[in-house]
Amino acid sequence: MFVATAPTAPNTLSKTALYADLNAQLKSLVEGERDFIANAANFSALLFHLLPDLNWAGFYLLRGDSLILGPFQGKPACVRIPVLPAPRGVCGNAAFHKRTFLVPNVHAFAGHIACDAASNAEIVIPLMSGERVIGVLDIDSPLIDRFDEADQAGLEAMVQTFMAASDPSTLK
Ligand code: SME
Numbered sequence: 001m002f003v004a005t006a007p008t009a010p011n012t013l014s015k016t017a018l019y020a021d022l023n024a025q026l027k028s029l030v031e032g033e034r035d036f037i038a039n040a041a042n043f044s045a046l047l048f049h050l051l052p053d054l055n056w057a058g059f060y061l062l063r064g065d066s067l068i069l070g071p072f073q074g075k076p077a078c079v080r081i082p083v084l085p086a087p088r089g090v091c092g093n094a095a096f097h098k099r100t101f102l103v104p105n106v107h108a109f110a111g112h113i114a115c116d117a118a119s120n121a122e123i124v125i126p127l128m129s130g131e132r133v134i135g136v137l138d139i140d141s142p143l144i145d146r147f148d149e150a151d152q153a154g155l156e157a158m159v160q161t162f163m164a165a166s167d168p169s170t171l172k
Helices: 015-030 036-050 089-097 149-165
Strands: 056-063 066-074 080-082 101-103 121-129 132-141
Touching: 015 036, 015 149, 036 056, 036 066, 036 132, 036 149, 056 089, 066 089, 066 132, 080 089, 089 101, 089 121, 089 132, 101 149, 121 149, 132 149
Parallel strands: none
Antiparallel strands: 056 066, 056 132, 066 080, 101 121, 121 132
């Protein structure tokens, strides 16, 4: 059975080493499993428990013109976020523009949707199936400036691991 283990002294590891460790753990966690929801649920739990200073980590999945809340860890969150015709929030914008949004201070982001009053920084990574966006990974922190380019690179690599392992057709 897979057991998630906190890297030794996570605060002294470089972010590159931390994400290499987390990505290796994610690979073992999703190995041999194609179910999208099951893998998304375990991915959000791994991030929430092993990445320092988070208050929310989870998924929104595209259904029609909106993102709908998927597997997550943290407090209950808003359920629907419009993407079309006009994107809302950091999540809607990441899905609409098909690129990562790294927001050092959510209070300075016009249209940010405050689901948890504790959130001060956010990073949202689109889930791409070929050219098609099928959802986003959303991560929130109570610390302003919590995420930087090293977090973005590490998290984008983990999203690739997750997407390579998981079959979006299992969502139907
Ligand atoms: N803050 C997000 C909404 C989702 S919650 O953070 C979980 C946004 O602006 O899209």
